[in-house]
Amino acid sequence: AQSVSQHNHHVILSEAASLELGCNYSYGGTVNLFWYVQYPGQHLQLLLKYFSGDPLVKGIKGFEAEFIKSKFSFNLRKPSVQWSDTAEYLCAVIDGGSQGNLIFGKGTKLSVKP
Amino acid sequence: NAGVTQTPKFRVLKTGQSMTLLCAQDMNHEYMYWYRQDPGMGLRLIHYSVGEGTTAKGEVPDGYNVSRLKKQNFLLGLESAAPSQTSVYFCASSSAGLGNSPLHFGNGTRLTVT
Numbered sequence: 001a002q003s004v005s006q007h008n009h010h011v012i013l014s015e016a017a018s019l020e021l022g023c024n025y026s027y028g029g030t031v032n033l034f035w036y037v038q039y040p041g042q043h044l045q046l047l048l049k050y051f052s053g054d055p056l057v058k059g060i061k062g063f064e065a066e067f068i069k070s071k072f073s074f075n076l077r078k079p080s081v082q083w084s085d086t087a088e089y090l091c092a093v094i095d096g097g098s099q100g101n102l103i104f105g106k107g108t109k110l111s112v113k114p
Numbered sequence: 115n116a117g118v119t120q121t122p123k124f125r126v127l128k129t130g131q132s133m134t135l136l137c138a139q140d141m142n143h144e145y146m147y148w149y150r151q152d153p154g155m156g157l158r159l160i161h162y163s164v165g166e167g168t169t170a171k172g173e174v175p176d177g178y179n180v181s182r183l184k185k186q187n188f189l190l191g192l193e194s195a196a197p198s199q200t201s202v203y204f205c206a207s208s209s210a211g212l213g214n215s216p217l218h219f220g221n222g223t224r225l226t227v228t
Contacts, residue, residue, distance in 0.1 A: 009154075034216070043118075044157075044204065044219040090156060101172055102147075102217065104157040 002026050002095040006105035013081050014113050021076040021108050023065075023091035032094040033074040034102070035065055039087045047089070050074060061085070083114045116140050120205050120220035127195040127227045135190040135223050137205030145208045146188035147172075147217065148180060150201040157204065163188055164211075195227045 007022040025031060035047040048059025055067040065076045076089060091105040118139045127133055137146065147162040149172075159172030163182040177199060179191045188207075192199060202224050206217040 004156075006156075036217075043221045044206075044217075046216040049216060092157075101159050101162075104149075106154055106156040 001101075002031075002093050002103045004091050004093050004103050004105035006089075006091055006108050008108045009106070010109045010111070012111045012113065015083055016080050017112075019076070019078040019081045019085070019110070021089055021091075021110070023074045023076065023105060024072050025074070025093045025103075026072070033065075033067060034092040035059065035063070035074075035076050036090045036092060036104075037087050038090070044090070047076070081110070081112050083112045086110060086112045118205055118207055118218050118220035120203075120223050122223060123221065124224050125226070127192075127225065129196060129227060131195050132191070132193050133195065133225075134192075135203055135205075135225075137188045137190070137207075137220060138186055139188075139205075139207040139218070140186065141207060141209070141218065142185070143207035143209050143218070144185070145211065146182065147206045147208075148178070148188065148190045149204045149206065150174065151204060151222070152201050160190065160203075195225075197227045199225065200227045201225060 003026040005024045033050045036044045037047045038044045048057050050057045050067045058064045088107050088109050090107045095101045095103045121136045144165050148160040149157040151157050158174045161180040163169045166185040169180045181189045202222045204222050205220040208215045
């Protein structure tokens with residue numbers, strides 16, 4: 001079964017710093033990849049997704065992620081973070097087809113200092 | 115504009131007690147899911163449903179039962195609660211399979227079993 005690794009448990013940045021959060025999945029083939037975000041006190045919401053096509057995917061709030069098949073990676077990036085980006089970020093991959101399980105990583109907590 | 119609503123928001127149970135968590139969605143989604151979120155573990159799928167009257171086991175189904183008698187509702191039951199079931203439970207729904215549509219999450223239910 002698929003697994004997802006998020007290497008950073010907690011990242012602390014100052015405003016305007018650049019962000020890159022790592023996400024690796026365990027095996028190849030056709031993959032559907034997602035980044036979800038959970039702001040403090042709010043429910044999880046979709047940040048961006050990759051199904052096929054352009055490996056550079058743009059999401060909401062200036063986030064983007066790049067799918068690199070050879071590295072089994074789907075890293076999340078933002079050029080300049082804001083205090084409002086403080087949240088938990090979860091990478092996820094579909095396991096076993098479109099009705100299969102959505103496997104989540106353990107999450108990365110991002111704290112942005114004003 | 116309710117989306118996915120979970121009740122209750124908080125609950126404390128004693129070991130051996132039973133309870134039911136209710137998830138309701140008003141988006142006419144076919145697919146519904148129950149996840150639990152534990153520190154350092156990410157989100158793990160408990161059970162899911164691909165339509166009214168159907169249920170299936172996810173990654174961590176033991177100790178839980180579910181029912182989907184109505185399309186809009188997905189119930190998660192704990193027959194005999196254990197401290198290991200202390201967690202935050204999230205319900206989610208989607209209009210199609212995971213490969214075709216994103217998940218919409220509820221705000222979570224924080225359950226403590228003493």
